Amino acid sequence: MLPLISHWLTQLVISSSLLLIIAFALLKINRYLRQQLTAQKSLVNRINRALPQTQCGQCGHPGCLPYARSISLGEACNKCPPGGIETILELAELLNEPVRELDPAHGQFRDFCVAVIREDECIGCTKCIQACPVDAILGGPKFMHTVIETECTGCDLCVEPCPVDCIDMINQLTPSLSHTASLYFDKHSSSGVNS
Amino acid sequence: MSTLKQLAVRFFNSDPIFARRTVGGIQPHPFKERSLRSRIMSTPIPQQLTIPIGAEGSGEITLLVDIGDQVRKYQKLAVLNMSVEGCSDVPVHAPTSGVITSIENLIVADHSEQQQLCISLAADGHDEALQLEPHTNYSQLSSADIVSLIRDAGVIGMGGAGFPTADKLSIYGESAIEFLIINAAECEPYITADESLLRERADRVVLGAEILKQASAARRCIIAIEDTKLDAIAALKQALQNEMSLDQTCELVLIPSKYPAGSERQLIQCVTGSEIATGQHPTDNGIVMHNVGTAYAAYEAVVEGKPCISRFTTLCGQALKTPKNFEVLIGTATGFLFELCGIEASLEQRIIVGGSLMGSQLGSDKAAICKTTNCLIAASAIEFPTPEAEQACIRCGFCADACPSNLLPQQLFAFSKTLDTTQLLEHGLLDCIECGACDYVCPSHIPLVSIYKESKKLIETRSQSLERSDYWQQRFQFRQYRVKKEKDQALSRKPDASLKPKLAAEQAVKTPKDEQGFISKEQASRDIAAAVARVKARRNEKNK
Structure with a gap:
């Protein structure tokens, strides 16, 4: 009787530990996948x-x-x-x-440009309004449209759909580009710090 | 040092107040003796004056005169509303009488190296002045009256930053101010304008300090001066003793002579012991600081009622025969002043605005003196040799010892080279006061300050573009949300989907129901039969 019980017991221990290991592994896998995702x-x-x-x-x-x-x-x-x-x-x-x-x-x-509508040529077709990704154009059907300068990202997407070509991209000078470029070339031309 | 202290003790009957030492700093040769040899000289009125109003981006300019107008001395020419937070209007006055000849953008003798809108005035030599309103009994004026008098006189910070004095006084009018510090620590080499002003007109400076104290409602007024300026200390002490009778005394504090002791934060730390945190203003700690020149201008504005049309400027350098300090009209061309001093053309190499450490080179000798020009140096090649070639940083650490802001200049230099803005911010680049002490001690001749200036610009443009792109992203997401919402609404507006359940609901209300709320079979068949009968009856009626 005793050996039988011990046999059962060992089986129980083995199976439960297996289960535990599997559960642990699953947890680990879950955690790893989550980490990957985040x-x-x-x-x-x-x-x-x-x-x-x-x-x-x-x-x-x-x-x-x-x-x-x-x-x-x-x-x-x-x-x-x-x-x-x-x-x-x-x-x-x-x-x-x-x-x-x-x-x-x-x-x-x-350089950074913003769209500017030549307002007397605008026919009010609303096509540019639909193209603008940031809702920077104001206007209604058959009424003049205008671009809110501070909202415009300069993406050019409104220029193409305009049937009368009344949108210009006007240069807004920003020094950042040339400035950064010069710094970049400095960085790559001189050795900098001896460390 | 001890002998100097003993000397200073001799000037004081009571114990003199010595301030504590601060970190960092350098002790360059002062080069101040030559310009201190002569007294302050008032300049003759030049034929042509170019009065700077303000740079194009600096604020809103309202011109009050036009080309061809005849103006009189002290007449308001324009009003500048600076686009800095807390600034109100600063008027600019005519330094003499004459005719306005042109209004255009010109270079002025300023640190910014920017063009400013200038009004050119051809002086007629009569110097016809408007009537001034003196207020000798300033102690009876209220603080608001004094502030408005100073505002009308167009007084701005004469130390260099040029913040409107009236605004500095009125911002702090509400919170309790413990200290008013009058900054007489002219620590940069070559500049002696404040020192000579104190030497000759200390009594008026002290009165000006009293006026500023009254206007800012400060509890204590401290005049901080370097312990090497013995003549100025003696004059101040005399003036303070005369003022004793008025029962409103200022205190004199001697500070150790080193550069940059006169920088606002360093001087506050030296005098009061409190350090101003990053991003805070001195007023947040109950401290306000004004320059000696500003105190003098405040005296003129209130007691004499005279607008700010002149300032004290040092002219020095080896290329000048007789360097001296001038009380110069705003708008005088620098070349005019150099001629008054006598220039040795063989020696002259370059003209520098400001002191030798923080100054910048000036391209033209026609540039006009503005309200913040404290010093002009006509430098010889020996004094200011062309900077030696930059070599690699050897990590000696001299710059870290010299830095008055407790920064690590070599680390900042390394991060500037790799454009690492996060590290630059973490290492406190924005606390750098650009004093040039690290430049001065660097054995590798690295132009550290100009590199830091570039890095500051880079950080600013980066943060601006980040702010802008965040806003655009927000707008884009909102548009996507809006488009989706409109689409959903359009879908749900289709007639079939919305009308059917409505009809069924109406019928359900009309038809009688049993106890459970269901319509029974018999009831339904009865209803149908009734409906059929109604239709038949209607048809019959129609047929008849």
Whole structure:
């Protein structure tokens, strides 16, 4: 009788410990997956923060957040012309990648511009209003439209749909681009600190 | 040092007050003797004056005169409303009578190296003045009256920052001010404007300090001066003894002579012992500081009723034959002053505005003196040689010893090179007062301050662009939300989906129900039969 009981007991112990191990492993796996997910999320957030949020779609994605998701999954980070060299530098540092030049297929660097509607030519078709990603254009059907200068991201998306071509992109000079570029070249030309 | 203290003790009958020492700082050669040899000289009226109003981005400018207008001395020419928080209007007055010839953007003798809108005035030499309103009994004026008198006189901080004095006084009118500190610590080499002013007109400076004390309702008024300026200390002591009868006494505090003792935060720490936290103003700690020149201007504004049309400026440098201090009209061209001193063209190399450590080079000798120009140096090549080539940082740590703000300049330099803004902020770059002490001691001749200035600019542009992109993101998300909401609403507005349940509900109300709320079979068949009968009856009626 005794050996039988001990046999049962050993079986019980083994099976319960197995169960415990499996439960523990499951917990670990769950935790690992969650960590991966949050890391991915925080990486996407950090990439998204580095992007200029002009929502221009020049990278081929409908907005900055989708592009950030795509970068976190391995897409190249040199497809954002409005961000300037600053964005490329920041992203390269964030992703621990070598700095690459801007992909010319997605446009050229340029100074920050805002859209300005030539108001006497506007026919009030509302097409630009629908194209604007940040609701920066005011106006109603068959009434003159105007761009709120402080809200405009300079994304160019309203220029294309305008049937009478009455939208101009006007240069708003910002020194940041040239300034940062010069600092960048300083950084790479001189050795800096001996450490 | 001990001999100096003994000397200072001789000047005092009672125990002199010595301030505590502060961290860091350097002791460069002062180069002050030459310009202190002569007395303050009032300049003759130049033929042409170029009166600076303000830079284009600095605020809203309202011009009160036009080209061709005849103006009189002390007449208001323009009003500048600075776009800095807490600033109100600062008027600019005509230094002499004459005709306005042009209004254009020109370079002025200023640290900012920016063009300012200037009114050019061709003096007619008559110096016809408007009637002034003196207020000799200033002690009977209320604090608000004094502030408005100072505001109308267009007095701004004469130390260099140029913040409107009236605003500095009125912001603090409400909170309790413990200390009013009059800053007479002119610590930068070459500059002697404040020292010579104290030497010759200490009584009026003390009166000005009393006026500022009354206006800011401060409990104590302290005049802080470096312990090496013996003539000025003696004059101040004399003036203070004369003032004793008025029962409103200022105190004199001697501070150790080193650079940058006259910087606002360092001087406050030296005199009161309290350190101003990052991002706070001295007033948050109940302290307000004014320059000696500002105190003098406040005296003129209140007691004499005279607007701020002149200031004290040091002219010095090896290239000048007789360096001296001038009481110079605002808008005088720098070249005019150099000619008054006599210039040795063979020696002249460059003109520097401000002292030798914080000053900046001036391109043209036609630049006008503005209200903040405290010193002009016509430097020879020996005095200011071209800076030697920059070498690599050897981590000697001299800069960390010299820094008066307790920062680590070499770390800041390394982070500036790698554009690491987070680390720069963590290491307190924004607490850097750009005094140039680290530049002075650096054996590798690294232009640290200019690198920090660049880094500060970078941090500012980065934070601005981040702020902007956050806002855009918010707008984009709101638009997506709005578009989705409109789409959903359009879907639910389809007629079939919304009308059907409504009809059923109406019928349910009309038809009688049994106890459980269901319509029984018999009831339904009876209803149908009744409906059919009603239709038949209607048809019959129609057929008839």
